[in-house]
Amino acid sequence: MLKGSATKKRLFGFIILGWILLLISDRIGELRQYQGAFVAMYTLAIASIILLTGYSGQLSLGHSALMAVGAYAGALSINNFKLHPVIALVIAVLIAGIFGLLLGYAAARLSGPYLAGTTLALAVSLPTIANQFPVLGGEQGLVFDIGTPPARFGEDFSQYQWFFWISCLSALIMIWFLVNLLSSRYGREFRALRDNPTAAQLAGLNIGRQKALAFSLSAGIAGLSGGLLVMLISGVSPSAFPLSLSFLLLAGAVVTGVYSLKGVIIGALVLVAIPEIAESVVSRIGGSEGFTTSLPGFMVSSLLILAVLFAPNGPGHLLHKKSTLNIKDNSREGNK
């Protein structure tokens, strides 16, 4: 009963959030809509890393490759089979998930730096592999065009608003699914796997299967994020998924707090806002070209250091800690 009630509340919360986003989308300009779509896309990508690293204890340095798998699957679905963009995004999730499952089984015996090295190698090599297959469009890649927004939304409904809706809806549905999953038996098993694999195995868990499952789920979410990314830039190509993207997402996950999904949006907001903040700083105080181009990286690095020093488990954990303290205080007052 209690579980059912919590799930309903969660669903209600996500519907409210979706409704608020719908209202916001009508009131903001095209730039904010575009940036909002990027925030939703990064939210998904960071959530996929948190699921893999924070919950199941597997380190991935090659998430950009998993995003690329989903992106190419989506683009091929649209270009070759003329499928609806929503179906193409579902296919992106499925294909990336299957790819992740295979990779997860292959990497099930690896952990720590060995797994990190394997995923890193994947991220480095995948763009080159993509270049070898003409069906993937070589270096110039493939067009990912979801077409114009439906006419029933009116003439004022811009392409960017359409992007915003699709990205936010995808992120809401997937995060809702993820939150429910992590509060279920699977979430507990993942955490057991992370905290003490030997104890988890002694308790009867199939470690290899759980690792592969976590990898598959994480890859599926990353695939959706990749599909959304190439929707936002209108095309998929190997150079859209550089190694630096993997590191950027990892930085976003650390800022968010890798052990909790609470506040996952903060990491995404940071990734989108930092370049803009850096630009406004440069435009106010001036500076050389070198300063301008290196400032965003410097700001992200500083934020990472601050996060590790003051909020190693992320701002979401801090809020949770504070609210727990409040509950305890309130309980004490009640006992008096």
Place this chain on the structure above:
Amino acid sequence: MIRNTRMKRFSIVSVVATVGALVFSTLPAQAADPGVSAKEIVLGYSGPLTGSAGQVYGKLPGAMKAYFDHINANGGVYGRKIKLVVRDDKYLPTLAATQTTNLVLNDKVFALVGALGTATHSKAYAAASLAKKNVPDLFVNTGFSGFADKAKYPTTFTILPSYAMEAKIMAKFIKDTPTLAPQASFLIAQDDEFGVDGVNGFKLAGHTFAAPATLYPQGGLSAALAEGALTKLSAVPGKPVLVLFGTTDSTATILKAAEKLSLVSKFNWIAGSVGGDANTLLALGVKPATINGILAASFFPDAKDATDSYVSAFTSINTKYNKGVSFDNVVLQGMNSAMLTVQSLRAAGKNLTRTGLIKAIESKGAGFASAGLVPLNFSGSSRVGYNGYWFGQLNEKGELKPFGGKLTTYTTDSSSTSAPTASSYERKPVPKNGVPTNS
């Protein structure tokens, strides 16, 4: 108590969401034609400033800015000063898309100018909705013939001759040159629209290479790959013709590999216009002796030719407004694009609109003064800038001298099998003080 805490949390979330909505909703409404006022015209540039491509092309926006500063110091365009907003895309499609979108939506530029890169700009064009917003996309620095498709890119005007044109003229040059014609020829090209366009041009010209082209990913030519390709080709008898169809950093990688393997004299080297900039090759560490004798195509005068009136005028502007930056082909290209932009803005008249600007280039663009030694090809049906090349030979100083001592320019198109023809084009004199006065 727990219920109260949850209520508090819910209230906080609601307040944050409402405040967020209010903050987002305070943005001003967009004007009909942004980026132009009585005092200012805001233009935008997105291209590589950092990374390997930035090393070569990073000077481009600085050169354009310098020329615009010169125009601003001379009264601007009908009293309006030109402001150029520059954004770094690191030659990455994702960044190109977001930076170009930022230029349009955030910086509210009137037009884009000089965007660089085929794979990057093709994605940026769609992502930033340039066609739908009718944003003029002036003098794009790529020879990809796809950008000439007016239906797909209705606001784009390219500046470089297409790579297909270049390949056709190269094929004619090889065929007409007695020392090259009998030799086996090979192609090493960038595997994107750039290289593929070139391969198609050679096909149109009926040129057959002795082996399939060696293609490498954009920005992905490693020294090992270059050495492997050259080692393989070194077994070919005679002095094979080796055509390099890539960016200058890739040409430098190949030439340095040839130096390492002592194969410089083994080949007849032909570098494309994009990859044959001698100053950049020297700056990237290629030995002067290596570039001596390399054949290269160009549509500009040599940037080291101080006797050329355009080079002389641009060099003066560069010295005054672009301090500390050496004058080379990239700077020449940037200043030339900026000068064409100023002429376009003037041709559009005092009542400047985006539609008016596009129409002005269509109707008057072919007659603009420009440093190019081949004609501009703008018209109601053509969005291609230059449509020809001349062939020269580099010397140790990095100067490009006409091959055989006589400068002959050829013009052609991108799609037919017709052979390139010699051109009698004579360019317009450089505007007085480098400031156009057209209308």
